[in-house]
Amino acid sequence: MKTFSLVLLLFAVFLYVPALRADPPPPNFAEIHAKIAEFKELLTRQTNKDIITKALEIDEKSKEAFTRGNHALSFKLLTEGIALLKAGVSPPSLTPALAPAPDETPLGGTGSPSRYDSPFGIFGPYEYWAAPLSDKLASRDVISKEEINKLLADLGVAWVQEMAFELKNLPGNVNIYTRVGSSPHIPPPDINYDHYLPVLKKQISLLKNRVKYYEIDTEPLGEHSSWADHANKYAQFLRKSYSVIKAECPDCSVVLGGLPGADTNASTGDLNSRFLRDILNHNAGKYFDVLEIKQHIHSLEDYRVIKTRLDVYRKILQSYGVNVDKMPVFLETAMYNGSPSRPSEQLTLPTQTETDQAIGLVKTYVYAISIGFNKIFWNGVMELYKFAGNPNDPFNYYGLVNNWKNSGKSHKKLAYYTYKKMIEILDGSDWEKTEVVMDSDSVFVCKFSKGGRRIWVVWSDDKNAAKTITLKLDPTSKVKITTSIPAKALTGTQVRNYTSAFVTTAAATDASGDLTIKAHTAPVYIEEDR
Numbered sequence: 123m124k125t126f127s128l129v130l131l132l133f134a135v136f137l138y139v140p141a142l143r144a145d146p147p148p149p150n151f152a153e154i155h156a157k158i159a160e161f162k163e164l165l166t167r168q169t170n171k172d173i174i175t176k177a178l179e180i181d182e183k184s185k186e187a188f189t190r191g192n193h194a195l196s197f198k199l200l201t202e203g204i205a206l207l208k209a210g211v212s213p214p215s216l217t218p219a220l221a222p223a224p225d226e227t228p229l230g231g232t233g234s235p236s237r238y239d240s241p242f243g244i245f246g247p248y249e250y251w252a253a254p255l256s257d258k259l260a261s262r263d264v265i266s267k268e269e270i271n272k273l274l275a276d277l278g279v280a281w282v283q284e285m286a287f288e289l290k291n292l293p294g295n296v297n298i299y300t301r302v303g304s305s306p307h308i309p310p311p312d313i314n315y316d317h318y319l320p321v322l323k324k325q326i327s328l329l330k331n332r333v334k335y336y337e338i339d340t341e342p343l344g345e346h347s348s349w350a351d352h353a354n355k356y357a358q359f360l361r362k363s364y365s366v367i368k369a370e371c372p373d374c375s376v377v378l379g380g381l382p383g384a385d386t387n388a389s390t391g392d393l394n395s396r397f398l399r400d401i402l403n404h405n406a407g408k409y410f411d412v413l414e415i416k417q418h419i420h421s422l423e424d425y426r427v428i429k430t431r432l433d434v435y436r437k438i439l440q441s442y443g444v445n446v447d448k449m450p451v452f453l454e455t456a457m458y459n460g461s462p463s464r465p466s467e468q469l470t471l472p473t474q475t476e477t478d479q480a481i482g483l484v485k486t487y488v489y490a491i492s493i494g495f496n497k498i499f500w501n502g503v504m505e506l507y508k509f510a511g512n513p514n515d516p517f518n519y520y521g522l523v524n525n526w527k528n529s530g531k532s533h534k535k536l537a538y539y540t541y542k543k544m545i546e547i548l549d550g551s552d553w554e555k556t557e558v559v560m561d562s563d564s565v566f567v568c569k570f571s572k573g574g575r576r577i578w579v580v581w582s583d584d585k586n587a588a589k590t591i592t593l594k595l596d597p598t599s600k601v602k603i604t605t606s607i608p609a610k611a612l613t614g615t616q617v618r619n620y621t622s623a624f625v626t627t628a629a630a631t632d633a634s635g636d637l638t639i640k641a642h643t644a645p646v647y648i649e650e651d652r
Contacts (some may be wrong), residue, residue, distance in 0.1 A: 149197040154188070157200040164207035177203045182287060229332040231294025234280055238297060239553060241491055242545050243281030245454050245499035247274060248288045264525055264532075265504050267291050273503050273523065277538070278545040283454065283499045286325060289333075299335040299377075299452075299497070302363060310339065311352035313359055322366050330371035337377040337414060338363045343397040349379075353400030357409075360401070364409040378406075380414040380454055381435065386424040388431040395438055402442040413439070414452040418501065419516050421458075421472050422482040423583075428453060429493050453490050456501035456520035457482030459535065463514045471516060476614060477644070480540040480607045481581075484645045485566075487544060488579045492558050492568045500541065524614075535614040540607050543624055547577065547604070547647050565589050565641050575652060579606075581645035588640040593648070597635040600651040603627050607644050 149157075161181065168174050184199035247270050271293050274282065282292065283299045292298065302322055303313075326336070342349040342356045349356040356379070364376045381394050389395065413435065417428050436446040459479035463470040474482075483500070490498050505521030505528055512518075513528070522538035524531055551570040560567035564584040570577040582589040595601070608623035610616075617623045628651070631637045637648070 149193055154193060154197055154200070157197060157204065161200055161204050161207070164204060168207050173206060177207050180206065229289055229292075229298075229329050231292070231296075231332060233297040233332060234295045237280035237549070239496075240280035240297075240549055241487070241495065241497050241553065242279050242541075242549060243283060243299070243497055243499040244274065244277075244279050244503055245283045245501050246285070247282060247503045248284060264507070264527060265523075270503055273538075277503075277522075277542050278549065279541075280549070281497055281499065286329075289329065298329075298333045299337070299499075300329070300333055301337040301340055302367075303339045303359065310348045310359065311355040313355075315362060319362065319366055322363060323370055326367055326370040326374070330374060334371075334374050335377055335412065336363075336367055336374060337379060338410070339379045341382040341416070342379040342401075343382060343394055350397070353397055354404045357401045357404035357406040360406055361409045375411040375450070376409065377412040377414050377452065378410040380416045380452075381431075383415060383417040383427075383431055384419045386420050386427045388427070388434045390434055390438060392434075395434060398435060398438050399442075402439070402444070407439070407442045407444040412450045412452060413446055414454065417453065417455045418520075419469070419471070422474060422478050422485075425457070425482055425485045425489060428455070428486070428490055428495070432493065432495075447494070450496040451494060453495045453498045454501060455486055455490075455498065457486060457537070458516050458519035459537070460519045461514070462516035462519050464512060464516070465514075466512075475612070476536040477607060477612065480536040481644055483537045483540055484544055484579070484606045485581065488548075488568050488645070489566070491553065491556055496553075531615075533613070533615045534617070536608055536611060536617070538614060539617055539620060539623060542620070543604075543606060547649070548572070548579075551577070559593070560591065563589065565591055567591070567593065567641075575650040577650070578648040579645050580639065580641050580648060582641035582643060585643055588642050591639060591641050593637045593639070595631045595635050595637050595650075597631060597633050599631050599635065601629050601631070601637065601648050602651045603629055603639070604647045604649070605644065606646060 161177075165174065165177060168177070180199050180203040184196045184203070187193075187195040187199060248267055268291070271291070274293060274296060279296070281297045281299060284292070286300050286302060289298065289300060302325065303310075303318070338360050339349070339356075349359075360376075360378070367374050367376055381398065383394075415428065415431055415435065417431060420427060432446075432451065439446050457474075457479050458471065459474050459476050461471070461473040487498050500522070501517070501520045503521060504523050505525035506515075506518050507513075507525050507527040509515040509517040518525075518528055522535055522541060524533050524535065526532040548570055551572040555571040557569045558567070559569050559578065565582050566580070568579045570579070576595075578593060580591070580593075604626045605624050608614075608617045609625045611623065629637065629639070629648075639646075639648070
């Protein structure tokens with residue numbers, strides 16, 4: 123009887139072994155997302171920085187495999203990352219994800235030197251690929267890098283602000299602004315400079331022919347930053363990074379880590395201002411060439427808060443001998459649509475339509491340019507998904523294209539077409555000649571000069587009634603007036619044809635050169651017609 127049982131067992135093993143040797147079927151999206159969810163859950167509970175760093179490296183390789191269509195390898199790498207996080211032991215050696223791999227060639231392309239002065243940019247178009255600490259990672263199957271690149275080209279943006287580890291397969295004609303030392307790859311505040319500085323030098327060497335702006339970490343006072351109570355150590359990090367960047371690339375510019383803005387108030391006594399003074403007290407003012415400010419989580423009515431914030435920082439910096447008016451100033455911002463909220467912070471923002479978002483985009487860009495911002499980076503192309511685990515977080519509502527994971531649909535929003543039209547009309551202007559013609563009684567008029575022609579952008583912030591205004595032009599000159607937002611469309615789904623979506627009308631000044639028009643909440647472009 124035992125012999126018969128043994129024969130049966132061997133026969134069963136014989137039948138089973140080929141099945142074990144056969145290649146398993148490729149994983150589907152559901153299986154991959156299950157692995158992603160498990161990976162993220164383990165990552166959020168992991169406290170060992172070395173393990174976190176190594177797990178993130180494995181995840182980056184998994185994402186690259188996924189973008190190449192090798193889902194089986196992506197699945198395998200995620201499984202390895204999960205095993206590492208479960209094991210709870212530090213790997214023997216680590217290579218930080220700060221810089222491209224040593225065997226990579228320098229970043230290709232030449233950028234667009236002729237548009238180097240353009241203010242029109244996008245922040246983090248691929249950001250959802252590179253944020254394993256939030257549910258944004260679950261959007262990796264929503265849109266590919268190649269599709270995002272097509273959107274960037276269609277929009278006509280001149281700049282992309284992106285993380286160093288995402289600087290792969292970018293359009294060769296777009297100008298790039300990036301960061302160094304971004305947590306958690308180089309976790310602050312106690313930096314191992316023997317390890318960090320050679321890696322930074324390698325990164326600048328690979329990117330210096332393509333990238334000229336480097337932000338030193340970001341939001342050093344942000345809620346997820348460990349610099350907040352260590353202004354002296356951030357100042358040291360800034361100084362050491364500055365020295366390496368300038369030695370490797372003398373014509374590169376160093377950007378002070380973007381000062382966060384998540385409210386509509388700013389004062390010389392708030393946390394940002396105190397941190398700024400603290401790092402300036404540690405001689406930080408000598409080690410950056412560009413100031414960056416961020417403004418998020420505000421409604422359309424608060425678009426002017428960027429001036430309040432800039433004025434506060436200008437005053438502080440001037441007291442330390444740093445003249446903001448003689449350096450570039452960048453802005454990272456966006457306007458939302460929908461009804462975002464953060465229950466944990468008892469934050470609920472007023473509901474805004476796609477039209478509100480589009481209006482906010484034009485007003486933010488034009489107003490920012492008029493008060494001295496040199497580059498403005500809109501936060502994202504594709505909407506994020508469940509940012510920080512919250513499906514209603516404001517950061518899920520900024521994108522110019524709907525993420526179907528949020529709403530079950532995907533389309534270019536009105537803000538997408540609005541941004542494209544604004545770039546089409548204003549890009550190439552002589553930005554030094556920008557002039558505020560009128561800013562009173564809720565009416566704002568800004569004049570641009572482009573190719574010898576003047577362009578006015580006009581709007582009113584009065585929701586109750588249009589404002590009649592008179593502009594002074596040349597006698598009997600002809601102009602064309604174009605809507606800044608697609609006409610007769612409440613959402614981007616109703617835009618069937620970009621070319622015909624905007625209404626242009628002809629007008630002429632009188633014998634005295636006066637042009638009388640009505641200013642509405644939606645801006646219009648008035649172009650000299652020659």
